[in-house]
Amino acid sequence: MNTPSAAPSSPASPASPVSPASVAPATAPGPTPGDGAPSRWGGALGPVGLVLAGGISVQFGGALAVTLIPRAGALGVVTLRLLVAAIVLMAVCRPKMRGHSRADWGTVVAFGLTMAAMNGLFYQSVARIPLGPAVTLEVLGPLVLSVIASRRALNLLWAGLALGGVFLLGGGGFGSLDPVGVAFALSAGAMWAAYIVFSARTGRRFPQADGLALAMVVAAVAFLPLGIAESGTRLLDPTTVALGASVAVLSSVLPYTLELLALRRLPASTFAILMSLEPAVAATAGFLVLDQALSATGALAIALVIAASMGAVRTQVGRGRAKNVGSVKNAGSAEGA
Secondary structure, three states, X not given: OOOOOOOOOOOOOOOOOOOHHHHOOOOOOOOOOOOOHHHHHHHHHHHHHHHHHHHHHHHHHHHHHHHHHHHHOHHHHHHHHHHHHHHHHHHHHOOOOOOOOXXXXXXXXXXXXXXXXXXXXXXXXXXXXXXXXHHHHHOHHHHHHHHHHOOOHHHHHHHHHHHHHHHHHOOOOOOOOOHHHHHHHHHHHHHHHHHHHHHHHHHHHOOOOHHHHHHHHHHHHHHXXXXXXXXXXXXXXXXXXXXXXXXXXXXHHHHHHHHHHHOOOOOHHHHHXXXXXXXXXXXXXXXXXXXXXXXXXXXXXXXXXXXXXXXXXHHHHHHHHHHHHHHHHHHHHHHHO
């Protein structure tokens, strides 16, 4: 993604207040000869397809990670996930290390630290509470971002509908859950909102997925001491490494790349509402992988969330068509003159 030259927030301090202008990505230029596989994926799936594919991948990866936590610990799983993802992305993207400004590197570092925090907090959460409620609580972060970043009243309606579905999916309350796990999930949601902001900024400053690869290295290096402290030599077990690599591909490499590409062509507000699908996908993954049953109330909640996401997409498509019609009319008027 190509980015404006506005300086990002310092990685050592909280992100600056979100505004629509700061999070809505500019339209990316068309593919050029030599563009890599990520561009071809973006053209084949479209931005909405990229988000949906990323969501499916990350939730099934999360379900697999839950089965791995007893072997390596929550921090150990995150360490393996980030390390393998960093190695894969650096090998595939081979990003250029020169020619970037201090602002570019500051954005990458902030993005990497945000990813490390988001992953660490989320896995601490799922080590204490079930996957479905954890994702349900976490998705509140993107929903809040959607309300803050949206410029249209209609998007507030979709966000409200999605929020209702999210709470319904949680059973209308979370009093029976471990409060520490709930706190970790809510904190992970705040980091998820920050991830959306910094992913968009990083994508504008670096071509293809180069910025993502560099940020993943930052995240892996930052988290490595925590993983070693908790898991030690368990991280070297061949079975654990193999499972950790699978989690990395499903939960980091594929979804982060797809989401970064999607943010080139979707406003952050629409992207954030699409993230409301995550609890629905998590519930499905929990049922298929972890044998977690889905109640009638849960099914209704999923329907509300999907309806909100579809409404957000329809609103965005209609807005895009209106802009295209306006552009064609303006072009025709100019030619007639």
